[in-house]
Amino acid sequence: MKPSLFEEIEIQSYKHDESLHRIWDKATVLSSTEEVVIVANKRTKVIEANGRFWHTKEPSVTWFFKNHWFNIIGIIKRDGIAYYCNIASPFVYDEEALKYIDYDLDIKVLDDYTFNILDRNEYNKHKVKMEYPEELKIILEKELNILKDMVVKKAGPFNHDLVNEWYSFYLNKKHKQK
Numbered sequence: 001m002k003p004s005l006f007e008e009i010e011i012q013s014y015k016h017d018e019s020l021h022r023i024w025d026k027a028t029v030l031s032s033t034e035e036v037v038i039v040a041n042k043r044t045k046v047i048e049a050n051g052r053f054w055h056t057k058e059p060s061v062t063w064f065f066k067n068h069w070f071n072i073i074g075i076i077k078r079d080g081i082a083y084y085c086n087i088a089s090p091f092v093y094d095e096e097a098l099k100y101i102d103y104d105l106d107i108k109v110l111d112d113y114t115f116n117i118l119d120r121n122e123y124n125k126h127k128v129k130m131e132y133p134e135e136l137k138i139i140l141e142k143e144l145n146i147l148k149d150m151v152v153k154k155a156g157p158f159n160h161d162l163v164n165e166w167y168s169f170y171l172n173k174k175h176k177q178k
Contacts, residue, residue, distance in 0.1 A: 001093055003029045003037060006173055010097040011039070013088070016130040021102050023047040027062065028173070030166055037064045037091060037098060040170035061166040063157045064091040064098060069143035071100065072156070074163035080111030081160040085147055087123075087140055103132075103140050107147055109158070115151050117144070 003009050011024040024046055027039035042059040061074045071091070073084045087105035091098050104123035109115040127137060150156050157163065 001095075002032045002034060003093055003098065005029055005032055009039065009093075012097040012099045013086075013102045014099065016101055016103065016126065016132060020049045022049065023097075027098075028170060030061070030170055030173075035066045037093070038062070038166060039064070039098075040167055059167060059170075061157075061163050061170070064100065066090045068146065069103070069139055070147050072147075072158075074157055074166075076163065076167055077111070081163050082111055083107075083109035083115075083151075083158060085109065085151075087144055087147070105140065105144055107144075107151065109151050111160075113151060113154060113158070115148070117148075 007029045008026045009029060011027055013021040013023070015021050024041065025044050027041040027044065029037060029039055031038040038061065040059065040061045041056065043055050043057075045053055045055055047053045059076045061076075063072045063074075065071065067090065069087060069089060071086050071088050073086075075082045075084060085107040086100075087103045089101040089103070091100045093099070104119045104126055106118040107115050108118055123140075126132070132140075151158055
């Protein structure tokens with residue numbers, strides 16, 4: 001099952017122990033295949049597991065993958081495009097939401113493609129606490145390396161023009177719906 005084009009969907013993030021991590025209230029589907037779902041949102045409500053909520057500050061375009069253990073968020077800022085990448089399970093989609101498991105490791109990529117790996121301490125704590133299997137730890141580190149290589153090569157979603165094109169497509173669709 002996959003979401004329909006231009007459908008507004010909820011996105012749910014979980015932890016390895018199946019506890020709810022975070023919910024994005026709505027995102028608009030811009031592309032939907034068996035392998036990749038691309039969504040966009042602007043000022044969407046994000047609800048934390050503890051019930052607290054906030055709204056995203058900048059618009060974004062996000063790629064969710066079926067064959068990779070990460071997702072990539074292109075964030076449109078006043079001074080350029082930044083990326084936030086989550087090491088996460090491949091997505092699943094049901095009639096309720098697009099869902100994935102967040103594995104803590106993140107990569108923050110600035111407009112000039114310099115990047116930092118974030119939350120290594122949180123990952124190290126959770127892999128022990130939640131007893132990540134050895135095979136999973138190997139997959140996550142391998143996917144982290146694939147993601148770093150994509151950033152260096154500016155491959156896939158790491159293309160500022162591509163993010164802007166998808167966001168323009170989103171804005172045009174939203175404008176036509178009014």
